[in-house]
Amino acid sequence: MIISNSTINDIDEIFRLYKIASDYQKAQKKVTVWPDFERGLIESEISENRQWKITINDEVACIWAITFSDEQIWEKRNEDSAVYIHRIATNPDFRGNNFVAKIVEWVKEYARSTGKQYVRLDTTGNNVRLIEHYKNSGFDFLGMFELEDTAGLPGHYSQAPVCLFEINLKD
Template sequence: MQLQVLNSEAADIDIIFGFYDMAIAYQKKVFNKHWQGFGREMVQAEIDENRQYKILVDGVVACVFAVTFNDPLIWGVRDQDAIYIHRIVTHPEFRGYAFVKEIIKWAKDYAMKKGLKFIRMDTWADNKKLLEYYTGCGFDYVGLVTMDRTNGLPKHYEGISLSLFEIAL
């Protein structure tokens, strides 16, 4: 099996949105909250800025994720020296491949090259299954934040509480 983490390209945008649609359908089945869609402009900007990624398994897109380097609305005064991972979606045919651990390996290498001190992510505060999964992957739970201001964030962030996770490098 050959696994590659590559930047997504403009031609991948429909694949990315297909993954988001699959994720939303799955979230509706297993949890009481779900993503409420994303703007194509936002995803296109991530692609243009080399912040949207895909994981290929033997040449097939198996997972997508995005990163950012600033997340002030979520992380507040701690928003510094980090790579923030968002919207990890695994194709159902590739569940069980531990892509979060692969993303962590990739992010550690990326962060070290860029002089960053943390890998960070967030999820809904009441999603116990994901909270346990992320800590099992090596993230430390570092707190809870309730979203007051969400300008510029996707709609599903409005009025929610998030659990925050980080790996210190």
């Protein structure tokens, strides 16, 4: 298992995994579904070294993105020093490997090395199984919140309340 930055050569695979994740969300019913993401967003994340992947035997097994500011979602809490994780998507050929736990261990080290106090992520809607999964992966569940301003955010943020999770690295 290798964790590394995604490259522009991975972009078709990234979009394939997003499509698979969206289709899976649709099949779950009562779960907020990811919209189609803008290609420019992913290209920017790649060029800024904020799009990551796990590869196993030269195959992309899992992807995610990070950012260091997430003001619209985290509002006042955005003033804290944090790494924010977005859009974890797993290749179905590698399901069951608990990549969230592997990402959490990696991102905790990454956050410490860049002087950040928190590791954070969010999800939309009341997806009880996903909330439990994130809690079991070490996140504190902060609750469900209605966002004040969703303009410019992907569409799923205006469809349901957002669930916020964090790990305080000083605890």
